[in-house]
Amino acid sequence: MKVHRLACIAFYIFATTACAQQEKQVYVPPQPQPKAGKNEVVVNLSPTKIERPGTINITFDANGHPSFIEPKPVKMVKGELNTDGEDVIFYLPAYGPYSVNSKKSHSFENTSTAISVDSNNNSELERTELWFSSMPIRFGDKMFEVKKIDPGSTWVLLSKSSAPLSGLVVGKPCPPFTFTMADGKQIKLEDYKGKSLLLDVWSMT
Amino acid sequence: MPLVKGIQQRIGAEKLEVLMLSVDLEYGMPKEEVLQGNSKVLNKRGVAWTNILLPNGFRDTQERFNLDGYGLALIGPDGIVRGIDLRGDDLEAAVRSTGLTNSAKD
Numbered sequence: 001m002k003v004h005r006l007a008c009i010a011f012y013i014f015a016t017t018a019c020a021q022q023e024k025q026v027y028v029p030p031q032p033q034p035k036a037g038k039n040e041v042v043v044n045l046s047p048t049k050i051e052r053p054g055t056i057n058i059t060f061d062a063n064g065h066p067s068f069i070e071p072k073p074v075k076m077v078k079g080e081l082n083t084d085g086e087d088v089i090f091y092l093p094a095y096g097p098y099s100v101n102s103k104k105s106h107s108f109e110n111t112s113t114a115i116s117v118d119s120n121n122n123s124e125l126e127r128t129e130l131w132f133s134s135m136p137i138r139f140g141d142k143m144f145e146v147k148k149i150d151p152g153s154t155w156v157l158l159s160k161s162s163a164p165l166s167g168l169v170v171g172k173p174c175p176p177f178t179f180t181m182a183d184g185k186q187i188k189l190e191d192y193k194g195k196s197l198l199l200d201v202w203s204m205t
Numbered sequence: 206m207p208l209v210k211g212i213q214q215r216i217g218a219e220k221l222e223v224l225m226l227s228v229d230l231e232y233g234m235p236k237e238e239v240l241q242g243n244s245k246v247l248n249k250r251g252v253a254w255t256n257i258l259l260p261n262g263f264r265d266t267q268e269r270f271n272l273d274g275y276g277l278a279l280i281g282p283d284g285i286v287r288g289i290d291l292r293g294d295d296l297e298a299a300v301r302s303t304g305l306t307n308s309a310k311d
Binding site: 106135175201 | 206209213219220221222223224225226227228229231232234239240242243245246254255256257258259263264266267268269270271272273274275276277278279280281282284285286287288289290300303
């Protein structure tokens with residue numbers, strides 16, 4: 001537990017997340033594009049000069065003391081998805097191996113490929129724009145699932161997700177939420193209509 | 206917390222509300238202990254903000270809001286997200302962007 005918490009703290013301090021990959025850049029030939037099925041879309045990927053901070057490696061010695069290995073920037077490829085008339089640009093690492101599955105959803109344990117959705121189109125891939133391909137991703141006002149990524153980094157297959165709208169995106173509507181308090185009372189986004197609301201993610205520890 | 210408290214006092218709680226999302230259950234503490242501990246911290250700070258105990262900690266913040274760490278996000282009165290991971294001057298600027306000004310009482 002202690003080691004786990006140390007890893008968590010370290011992660012948030014050094015919070016420049018990305019998936020655990022891209023240490024070795026091996027050329028893989030592109031695979032033929034699949035035919036998009038119902039509710040699916042194939043998005044072409046193109047090379048860019050944009051980079052994203054790489055993986056933070058945390059190792060522990062015999063006494064449980066952590067060591068941090070400075071991440072290397074990762075080159076990215078770019079995709080563009082039109083959803084409801086809005087062009088949404090996203091980036092993923094230019095080299096695999098890619099994965100769209102992860103047994104864990106926590107960002108510091110998620111082993112699936114991280115996708116940056118550049119919602120503000122400033123070509124700066126901020127931590128708050130990072131999503132994991134094992135989970136539904138918000139593109140504009142729609143949720144999509146990543147079905148497959150070409151090992152040769154030339155396309156990605158997405159499908160419309162039935163998951164409810166989730167994820168905060170600056171300039172976009174906050175997804176609806178309902179929380180149950182300890183006394184059983186429910187708190188909803190609508191309760192704050194007409195007021196500004198600060199969401200504060202915190203812990204006392 | 207002191208910065209947020211100051212901003213809210215300046216603007217007025219009727220215009221700017223704060224919803225605390227506690228991830229303490231992430232760390233394996235018993236729920237009752239977390240409830241008491243959270244209340245103690247909020248009382249000590251002199252704030253009466255609604256506090257939600259997220260059953261799955263950061264997994265909940267990630268799945269609902271795509272937030273994987275501590276921090277503040279601002280939603281405007283129109284329901285539009287004005288800022289994520291806000292601190293210091295960025296928080297003040299985001300609050301101003303919603304059109305909020307100092308309370309008439311000041």
